[in-house]
Amino acid sequence: MKILEVDLTNQSFSWKKVRDEMVSDYLGGRGLGARYLYEALPVGVDPLSPDNILSMWTSPLMSAGTLSMVKLCGVTKSPLTNTILMSLMGGNFGPYLRFAGADGLIFKGRSETPVYLLLSDGVPELKPAQHLWGKTTRETEEAIRGELDLKRLQIASIGPAGENGVLFASIMHGGDAMGRGGIGTVMGSKNLKAMAVSGRSKPEIQDRDRFQVVLKKVVGNYKESDALKEFGEIGSTRHVNGLNPKGIYPVKNFQTGEFPDYRLVNADVLNNQYMQKRFACFSCSIRCRRYTEVKAGPYAPVQTEGPEYETIWTFGGNCENKNIESIIAANDLCLEYGMDTISTGGAIGFAMECFEKGLIDLKDTDGIDLHFGNHEAIVAMVHKIARREGLGNILSKGTKQAADLIGGNAADFAMQVKGLELAAYEPRRAKGMGLGYATSPRGGCHERGYLLSEVFGIEQYSYEGKGAMVQRTQDTVAIKDALCFCAFASAGASVQDLGELFSAVTGWEKTEQSLMEIGERICNLERLFNLREGFTRSDDTLPKRFLKEPLPGPNGEPEVVDIDLLLDKYYQARGWTLDGVPLEPTLSRLGLDDRILKTSIFEDGD
Numbered sequence: 321m322k323i324l325e326v327d328l329t330n331q332s333f334s335w336k337k338v339r340d341e342m343v344s345d346y347l348g349g350r351g352l353g354a355r356y357l358y359e360a361l362p363v364g365v366d367p368l369s370p371d372n373i374l375s376m377w378t379s380p381l382m383s384a385g386t387l388s389m390v391k392l393c394g395v396t397k398s399p400l401t402n403t404i405l406m407s408l409m410g411g412n413f414g415p416y417l418r419f420a421g422a423d424g425l426i427f428k429g430r431s432e433t434p435v436y437l438l439l440s441d442g443v444p445e446l447k448p449a450q451h452l453w454g455k456t457t458r459e460t461e462e463a464i465r466g467e468l469d470l471k472r473l474q475i476a477s478i479g480p481a482g483e484n485g486v487l488f489a490s491i492m493h494g495g496d497a498m499g500r501g502g503i504g505t506v507m508g509s510k511n512l513k514a515m516a517v518s519g520r521s522k523p524e525i526q527d528r529d530r531f532q533v534v535l536k537k538v539v540g541n542y543k544e545s546d547a548l549k550e551f552g553e554i555g556s557t558r559h560v561n562g563l564n565p566k567g568i569y570p571v572k573n574f575q576t577g578e579f580p581d582y583r584l585v586n587a588d589v590l591n592n593q594y595m596q597k598r599f600a601c602f603s604c605s606i607r608c609r610r611y612t613e614v615k616a617g618p619y620a621p622v623q624t625e626g627p628e629y630e631t632i633w634t635f636g637g638n639c640e641n642k643n644i645e646s647i648i649a650a651n652d653l654c655l656e657y658g659m660d661t662i663s664t665g666g667a668i669g670f671a672m673e674c675f676e677k678g679l680i681d682l683k684d685t686d687g688i689d690l691h692f693g694n695h696e697a698i699v700a701m702v703h704k705i706a707r708r709e710g711l712g713n714i715l716s717k718g719t720k721q722a723a724d725l726i727g728g729n730a731a732d733f734a735m736q737v738k739g740l741e742l743a744a745y746e747p748r749r750a751k752g753m754g755l756g757y758a759t760s761p762r763g764g765c766h767e768r769g770y771l772l773s774e775v776f777g778i779e780q781y782s783y784e785g786k787g788a789m790v791q792r793t794q795d796t797v798a799i800k801d802a803l804c805f806c807a808f809a810s811a812g813a814s815v816q817d818l819g820e821l822f823s824a825v826t827g828w829e830k831t832e833q834s835l836m837e838i839g840e841r842i843c844n845l846e847r848l849f850n851l852r853e854g855f856t857r858s859d860d861t862l863p864k865r866f867l868k869e870p871l872p873g874p875n876g877e878p879e880v881v882d883i884d885l886l887l888d889k890y891y892q893a894r895g896w897t898l899d900g901v902p903l904e905p906t907l908s909r910l911g912l913d914d915r916i917l918k919t920s921i922f923e924d925g926d
C-alpha cells in the first residue's frame with residue numbers, strides 16, 4: 321500500500337510503501353492506522369499541537385469492486401479523550417482517494433496559514449485556503465468545486481467548529497461524517513481546511529477469477545437478505561421503534577429508558593413526511609441513506625442528509641424533544657458546522673439537566689430557557705457550541721470538562737466514558753452495551769462492541785457470557801473496520817467471506833481464524849496505546865448514574881450495572897490481568913512484543 325505523507329510545516333511531500341507483512345498482519349484501515357500511530361506518536365503528545373499526527377487509511381478491498389467497502393478510517397490522538405481515536409467516514413471519498421493514487425494519507429506538523437490538499441492522479445499539491453476559512457462544509461465543497469476544473473472530484477473538509485477548536489468537531493464529506501472524538505479539531509489545529517482527490521487509478525486484484533466467485537456469492541447474500549432490504553428501505557432510524565419498547569432508548573439525558581412520544585420522532589414520520597429520496601455510498605446496493613427536506617414552518621427551508629438513528633435520538637428523546645423538524649434542522653447545522661451530532665446533543669442534554677437541577681440559570685445561558693423539550697433552545701445551543709459563545713464555549717469542551725467547569729455535582733450528569741459522550745443505548749437494561757462503552761478504546765462508543773443479541777434479542781439483562789461476547793464482537797468489528805467494511809452491511813458478508821475476498825485481492829491467504837486473530841491483535845494494540853498514555857482499569861467505567869441509580873427491571877426489580885463483575889470477565893476473556901493489562905503470553909501470541917513493535921510499518925529507506 322502506498323501512503324502519501326504531507327509535512328504541513330515544511331509544505332513538502334513524501335511517498336511511503338507499507339511493508340507487505342504489515343498489510344498481511346493488520347489488513348488496512350483501523351489496523352494499519354493503530355499500528356502506525358503506536359510506532360510514530362511519542363507518548364504524552366498534546367493532541368492539538370503540531371506534534372500530533374492525523375492519518376487516513378483505506379484497505380486493499382476498498383474500491384476493488386467489493387460492496388460496502390467505503391469507510392475511510394481516520395486515526396489520531398483524540399483531543400476530547402486523549403485516547404487513540406479511530407473514526408470512519410462513508411460516502412465516496414475513501415474509494416476516490418485510491419483512484420487518486422494513494423492508499424492513505426499522513427499529515428504531520430502545522431501549516432502557517434490555512435491550506436487544502438489536492439491529490440490529482442498521484443500528484444499532490446497544497447493550495448491556499450485562507451479564502452475558505454470560516455466557510456461551512458457545504459460552502460467549502462462548493463467553493464473548491466468552483467475553482468478546480470476536475471472530473472471525478474471528491475472533497476472532505478472541516479467547518480467552523482473544527483476551526484474554532486470545538487473538541488468534538490468532525491470531518492465532513494457531504495452528509496458523511498468522520499464524527500467522533502474531535503478528529504476535525506485535530507485537522508483544524510493543523511490549519512488544514514480540506515482534502516480534495518481526483519483520479520482514475522485502478523486497485524490491483526491478484527486473482528480475478530477467485531475474486532469474481534466470492535463476489536458473486538456476496539452479491540447473492542445481499543440480494544437474499546431480508547434484513548438488509550428492510551434496513552435500506554427504513555434506514556437506521558427504525559431502531560427508535562425497536563428499542564423504545566425494550567426500555568433501552570435513553571430519555572432526558574439517560575434519566576429513563578422509554579420515550580412516550582417516540583412515535584412523533586421515528587422512521588415512519590421521517591420517511592413519510594420528510595424523505596426526498598434514498599441514496600447509497602460508493603458501490604453499495606443497500607441504499608440506506610436518505611435526503612430529507614423541511615419545506616414549511618419555523619425551521620424551513622432545510623434540505624439535508626439524514627438524520628440517522630443516533631442523531632434523531634440525541635436531539636430527540638435525549639433532550640425530551642418531540643419536534644422532528646427541529647431535529648432535522650439541528651442535524652443540518654452540525655453537518656454545516658462540522659460537529660459530531662452525538663456529542664453535541666449529549667452536551668445539550670447534559671446542560672438541560674444542569675439547568676433543571678439549578679446548577680446553571682438564565683444568566684449562564686444568555687436567556688435561553690434550557691428546560692428539557694424546548695426545541696428552540698436545542699437549535700440555539702447548536703449555534704452557540706459551534707461558535708463557542710457563552711455556555712456554548714463550556715459545552716464545546718465536552719461534558720467531562722464542562723462538568724468540572726460548572727462544578728457542584730454536574731459530573732453526575734455528564735454521560736460520558738473517558739470523555740466521549742454516550743450513544744443511544746441504556747446500559748442498565750443492556751449490560752453488554754455498558755461493557756462495550758466502558759472498554760471501547762476511544763471512550764464511550766457503541767460501535768466497537770455492538771451486541772446485536774442484546775439490542776435486538778432477549779439477553780439484555782443477563783451478565784452471563786457478556787465478557788467473552790463483548791471481546792469477540794470487538795475483535796470482529798476491528799476486522800471490518802480494518803477492511804473499511806460498513807457495519808450496516810454486516811449481514812452481507814461473513815468473516816469467512818471477508819477472508820476469501822482479502823485472499824483473492826492480495827494473494828495472502830486469510831481464514832476466519834486468522835482474521836479473528838488480526839481483530840484481536842488490533843484491539844490489544846489499541847489497549848497498549850491507551851495504557852502507555854496512562855489509562856488504567858479505573859477509566860474503564862460508566863457514569864455514576866448507571867452504577868447507583870436503578871431503573872426498573874423486567875419484573876420491577878431495581879437494575880444498575882455491576883461494572884466490576886463485567887470487567888473481571890472481560891479481562892479474563894482477553895487474556896489480561898485484573899488491572900486490564902495484556903499478559904505476556906497474550907502479546908507474544910499476537911506478535912505484539914516490544915521487539916516486533918519497534919519494526920517500522922514502512923519499507924527500509926522510507
Ligand code: SF4
Nearest residue numbers: 600601604608806808
Ligand atoms: S449500508 Fe448504508 S451506510 Fe453502509 S455503505 Fe451501504 S449505503 Fe453506505
